[in-house]
Amino acid sequence: MKIVVQEAPFDFGAEAQAFSDAAKGAGAVVTFTGVVREADAGAMAVMEIEHYPGMTEKALEKIAAEAMTRWSLTDALVIHRHGRLVPGDQIMMVATAARHRVAAFEAAEYLMDYLKSRAPFWKKEILDDGAAAWVDAKDEDEDALSRW
Amino acid sequence: MKIVVQEAPFDFGAEAQAFSDAAKGAGAVVTFTGVVREADAGAMAVMEIEHYPGMTEKALEKIAAEAMTRWSLTDALVIHRHGRLVPGDQIMMVATAARHRVAAFEAAEYLMDYLKSRAPFWKKEILDDGAAAWVDAKDEDEDALSRW
Amino acid sequence: MDVMYFAWVRERVGLPKEKVETSAATVAELIEELKSREDRYAAAFADLSALRVALDQELSDFDAPLEGVREVAFFPPMTGG
């Protein structure tokens, strides 16, 4: 299990390959990658991601450990960036390895659902006209937790 | 959309990276990779994958096109190997790109469920004592299709 | 028409592909014709519930008509992924 919180970009291809290579005994590896999209209204120039150093790592460790146990994963990975990102940048990734595909998929979705609403990250969109707005949490993201 | 059926190994990290880089407009990229596990009973030396050249590509194209439409994917990728593989080898991968994570996850699961039971591949396990057996299709894999 | 066999169906029939001259109207009739030929076909087609058929590379069923079909393939349920 590996948890990384960093400002620098990460190498998705290399991380995915290394995770898959190390997944001994697993028959199934799932990855999810989040990419900065254009803002829904207007053209986004920058996305700033603020986080709570210390708590962030603890929250991610807890979420990943819960997934490891619940789906008997052979491995799990979470990488999340903070700081200034631009559209097209990779924000974060998770990866899960399990014997069977259903477990690997479910665990990855669980990681994403909890990471969205329970890890202390906050996104701010800065449009190219300089206007800035914090991204509101979505009810559907909070609701997504009820299925687990 | 890219469909590849080949005997040679593929480079999972490079494919995942290239797919993610090309996923313009997508906020979410999901990959699934299948790895040859040890057989449930005994030690597997070789897994032989037979397929139906021509029909295989058509079936995968159809499954991927259906997923593209149903989840408004920005892109989809399927790579599946055939021939002789050994435990630890990557058999196949799928990747999906969509604006939002739920669509990317669902489409990847759909691709896997259909690929398992509707693409003409057959696996044979050859144990290290030379015994060989065709892998039986699982009822649960056929049942998985009913949710879509 | 071309008749193809895959996986253990191929192993039981003993070949991957053959040309068959037939006047069978449906897949089921073709199967009966093959079974009556030789034991190896009877063995391959003993349990139809364990078999699938594709006509011109599209999954089909045993009732389907063969008119205009160029390629018939028999195989067990698929196990990809």
Added chain:
Amino acid sequence: MDVMYFAWVRERVGLPKEKVETSAATVAELIEELKSREDRYAAAFADLSALRVALDQELSDFDAPLEGVREVAFFPPMTGG
């Protein structure tokens, strides 16, 4: 104790972190104390339904006791991923 603010709570309060001497028994009492101090706190804490609290880096709630707590953090609902 250390009190921390994140995202728009930080922007409204005007600082990321401060030391607060308090005898408040619960988070809710601490909030009332801060609101009575200055308008910027009243603005930050105007709608508690839009706020979350963590005590020593664990999510908690407004009724939670502060005894033994060293670090309190206020922030909006999280938007990671």
